[in-house]
Amino acid sequence: MLENSxxxxxxxxxxxxxxxxxxxxxxxxxxxxxxxxxxxxxxxxYKGKQTVISTDMLVEGVHFDLTYVxxxxxxxxxxxxxxxxxxxMNATPKQITVSVAMSNRFSVEAMEELYAGxxxxxxxxxxxxxxxxxxxxxAGLIISITAIxxxxxxxxVYRTGAKEGDLLCVSGDLGGAYVGLQLLEREKRIFLETxxxxxxxxGNDYIIERQLKPEARKDIxxxxxxxxxxxTAMIDISDGLASEILHLATQxxxxxxxxxxxxxxDPQTYNMAREFNLDPTVCALSGGEDYExxxxxxxEDFLKVKANPNISIIGHITNSxxxxxxxxxxxxxxxxxxxxxxxxxxxx
Amino acid sequence: MLENSxxxxxxxxxxxxxxxxxxxxxxxxxxxxxxxxxxxxxxxxYKGKQTVISTDMLVEGVHFDLTYVxxxxxxxxxxxxxxxxxxxMNATPKQITVSVAMSNRFSVEAMEELYAGxxxxxxxxxxxxxxxxxxxxxAGLIISITAIxxxxxxxxVYRTGAKEGDLLCVSGDLGGAYVGLQLLEREKRIFLETxxxxxxxxGNDYIIERQLKPEARKDIxxxxxxxxxxxTAMIDISDGLASEILHLATQxxxxxxxxxxxxxxDPQTYNMAREFNLDPTVCALSGGEDYExxxxxxxEDFLKVKANPNISIIGHITNSxxxxxxxxxxxxxxxxxxxxxxxxxxxx
Numbered sequence: 001m002l003e004n005s006x007x008x009x010x011x012x013x014x015x016x017x018x019x020x021x022x023x024x025x026x027x028x029x030x031x032x033x034x035x036x037x038x039x040x041x042x043x044x045x046y047k048g049k050q051t052v053i054s055t056d057m058l059v060e061g062v063h064f065d066l067t068y069v070x071x072x073x074x075x076x077x078x079x080x081x082x083x084x085x086x087x088x089m090n091a092t093p094k095q096i097t098v099s100v101a102m103s104n105r106f107s108v109e110a111m112e113e114l115y116a117g118x119x120x121x122x123x124x125x126x127x128x129x130x131x132x133x134x135x136x137x138x139a140g141l142i143i144s145i146t147a148i149x150x151x152x153x154x155x156x157v158y159r160t161g162a163k164e165g166d167l168l169c170v171s172g173d174l175g176g177a178y179v180g181l182q183l184l185e186r187e188k189r190i191f192l193e194t195x196x197x198x199x200x201x202x203g204n205d206y207i208i209e210r211q212l213k214p215e216a217r218k219d220i221x222x223x224x225x226x227x228x229x230x231x232t233a234m235i236d237i238s239d240g241l242a243s244e245i246l247h248l249a250t251q252x253x254x255x256x257x258x259x260x261x262x263x264x265x266d267p268q269t270y271n272m273a274r275e276f277n278l279d280p281t282v283c284a285l286s287g288g289e290d291y292e293x294x295x296x297x298x299x300e301d302f303l304k305v306k307a308n309p310n311i312s313i314i315g316h317i318t319n320s321x322x323x324x325x326x327x328x329x330x331x332x333x334x335x336x337x338x339x340x341x342x343x344x345x346x347x348x
Numbered sequence: 349m350l351e352n353s354x355x356x357x358x359x360x361x362x363x364x365x366x367x368x369x370x371x372x373x374x375x376x377x378x379x380x381x382x383x384x385x386x387x388x389x390x391x392x393x394y395k396g397k398q399t400v401i402s403t404d405m406l407v408e409g410v411h412f413d414l415t416y417v418x419x420x421x422x423x424x425x426x427x428x429x430x431x432x433x434x435x436x437m438n439a440t441p442k443q444i445t446v447s448v449a450m451s452n453r454f455s456v457e458a459m460e461e462l463y464a465g466x467x468x469x470x471x472x473x474x475x476x477x478x479x480x481x482x483x484x485x486x487a488g489l490i491i492s493i494t495a496i497x498x499x500x501x502x503x504x505v506y507r508t509g510a511k512e513g514d515l516l517c518v519s520g521d522l523g524g525a526y527v528g529l530q531l532l533e534r535e536k537r538i539f540l541e542t543x544x545x546x547x548x549x550x551g552n553d554y555i556i557e558r559q560l561k562p563e564a565r566k567d568i569x570x571x572x573x574x575x576x577x578x579x580t581a582m583i584d585i586s587d588g589l590a591s592e593i594l595h596l597a598t599q600x601x602x603x604x605x606x607x608x609x610x611x612x613x614d615p616q617t618y619n620m621a622r623e624f625n626l627d628p629t630v631c632a633l634s635g636g637e638d639y640e641x642x643x644x645x646x647x648e649d650f651l652k653v654k655a656n657p658n659i660s661i662i663g664h665i666t667n668s669x670x671x672x673x674x675x676x677x678x679x680x681x682x683x684x685x686x687x688x689x690x691x692x693x694x695x696x
Contacts, residue, residue: 034398038599039507040436040584041402041497050382051399054389055494057447057481088388099405099492133405133492142485144447144492146403149389159387236388251386 008108010136019134021108022115026129030094032150033128042130044095044148050156052149054085060140068184071110073212074143075117081238082147083125084216084291088236089158091151092221095130096122099144101137114143125218155230157295162233162252166296168315169231169305171220173264174241175280178287179272180204180211186276206268214291220310227304231295240288243338245315246324248294255318258336259327262314285326286338356456358484367482369456370463374477378442380498381476390478392443392496398504400497402433408488416532419458421560422491423465429586430495431473432564432639436584437506439499440569443478444470447492449485462491473566503578505643510581510600514644516663517579517653519568521612522589523628526635527620528552528559534624554616562639568658575652579643588636591686593663594672596642603666606684607675610662633674634686 013021023037035043044051058064058078066074079096086093098118102111122129127147183204190197201208217236224231233252235244241263249256263284273280296317297305305311315327325333361369371385383391392399406412406426414422427444434441446466450459470477475495531552538545549556565584572579581600583592589611597604611632621628644665645653653659663675673681 034501035506040433040582041400041439041495043437043499043504044399044401045501046394046399048396051392051394051496052389053392053443053445053479053494053496055445055447055479055481055492057449057483057490057492059449059483059485061486062449062484085388089391091389095401097401097403097494099403101405101407101410101490131401131403133403135405135407136410137407137488137490138409139487140485142405142449142490144403144405144481146401146445146494147389148399148401153382153391153393156391158383234388 006109010104010106010108010111013108015134018108018111022111023129025119028128029126030128032094033130036128036130037132042095042097044130046150049150050153052086052089052091052151053146054082055144055146056082056085057142057144059142066141068188069212071113072117075114076121076213078143078145079118079121080214080216080291082145083121083127083218084236084238086147086149087217087221088234088293089149089151090155090221090231090234091149093125093127093147093149095128095148097146098129098132100132101135101142103137103139103141106141125216157231157234159233159235159248159251162248162254162296162317164254164317164319165299166232166317167299167302167313168245168256168258168294168296168317169311169313170237170241170264170292170294171217171310172290172292173266173269174237174290174292175265175273175283175287176207176210176269177214177289178283179269179276179278180207182276182278183207183272184211204268204272206266207272211289214289216291217293220293223310227308229297229301229304231297234293234295237290237292237294238288240286240338241294242285242336243288244294245336246338248296249324253320255320255322256315256324257318257327257333258315258325261329262312264312354457358450358452358454358456358459361456363482366456366459370459371477373467376476377474378476380442381478384476384478385480390443390445392478394498397498398501400434400437400439400499401494402430403492403494404429404433405490405492407490413536414489416536417560419461420465423462424469424561426491426493427466427469428562428564428639430493431469431475431566432584432586434495434497435565435569436582436641437497437499438503438569438579438582439497441473441475441495441497443476443496445494446477446480448480449483449490451485451487451489454489473564505579505582507581507583507596507599510596510602510644510665512602512665512667513647514580514665515647515650515661516593516604516606516642516644516665517659517661518585518589518612518640518642519565519658520638520640521614521617522585522638522640523613523621523631523635524555524558524617525562525637526631527617527624527626528555530624530626531555531620532559552616552620554614555620559637562637564639565641568641571658575656577645577649577652579645582641582643585638585640585642586636588634588686589642590633590684591636592642593684594686596644597672601668603668603670604663604672605666605675606663606673609677610660612660
């Protein structure tokens, strides 16, 4: 074991040295990747399939807090966030480009950790890192990733195809990432006040993992294909269920009834929300970062999905003039609004 | 005219409002763009051509200084930098994605300026903006752009194909962007010391424009096709001629002789370099940001390019064991090294 952890300054490698160092273990996994890192551009050949492109930027102090997010997890999550968008098109991610701006407070070892997390995510989803840019920043860490995927045009699912009568479905469960974040922030506050107290995260692995190590739902597009269900519209849940339903409804020009009692919430999420005096439904509606897939399917496909443990039917599509409503457990109907995190945090 | 220039806070629109506002005038120009902004991902169909992808990040305080770079120029340049990489593959750029992180000191109007510059660049190169991400940053402005292009596989030119005996060529002229930057920085210092003095930029439009409004060499790939010349290797000049020659030589596993007296330098660049007590050759070698194309061609194509005003033959490829050398005006040979800006700035 090392007595002191090693630290290599970024400046000792220089930009090209750093890129070479970080990308040396990249092994290309996809036949479509003709040329990866090392030229002016990457070259990709999909042989007649359509290309799908998505991009996301993560900013220190806005999207993550390095006092409780390990760099490896951050790298992993930053890739997952992008892959999730590709799955939400019912497509398969194949390549990513990675741009990173960082201040000198980061060492080469820190960047290796970040890249290790990215490469682990890519490994799991058989995705190639084909390019990127590495630059300095005055303060903080910024990660910008672009994901590229492929699909047959007939398989692609847009946000615009939901029809009146369709069923509204969601994969997995919701609210966990947000409640996990509350827990991490509470333990950070305690740690800052009394540094000797160890964080109390025991028994909460699931919600912590939902926040720190989300998994893009790679399994859902092939599952739907196997069930012979083609969604009419699909979106991934990054900003919270309410916000995403409103996007789908607006872009498909439809209304929607969402049933509170159908929203899937894990018991760990439910209990921890209660501990924070938060309404578990509100956490699911506005928490975000769950990276589950929200989609609509034709009503006649009801039997194909109803018993599937990975999918919950949570509502149905109505006429646009009926608006987007939450049908509460008590049976009353209230218009759904997108609050986002700010509203949640300022609720008291 | 407005008595006070208007300022709309970014927070008044929110993220989705801002995206909608900035992207409302985007008109898709390419048949290959199936779906642009507005879904989880963009969809692109190249019908059998190969896809080329490149990404670059520009950071305030590192790559640009907003005290002398107007936001519209910055938007324009940030797109050009990326398109240049696509042309350097001998490919045609077709789409870009744009991610921007900015602090609250920027207004909606400022972002409109930035986007106006980006859209102007896209208009000029017939490129579609198909997606992106907009987020807040604690301090400063960061722009991350990914460019996507297409090419027939037989037309693509990599950095790896230069052969012994090939001629080394470059488009346009070099060093102007660096000297232009020196001039802008001098005027900034004078302005900071005596704010009433107007900047003295007269008669230096060319070098100022080389720095603030570079043009990616869209014309070179079709020109070469017309001349029936296929480069054996190509790279764009972002970090300076010396650095790019070293990249080409390393990646093609060859050596190179570069002739100082053949390096194309505009008279305005030459004179201003002298005014700053800088060696014009060093400005061309290490200045960077010229976004010209550096390429190698077979010796038998000499007659096809020799009289072309857009192309200078500046050297030839040698065996790798001979190394990469600068043949000075005096006739002596010295190994070429990549110094970059830092070395230039610290030369005194």
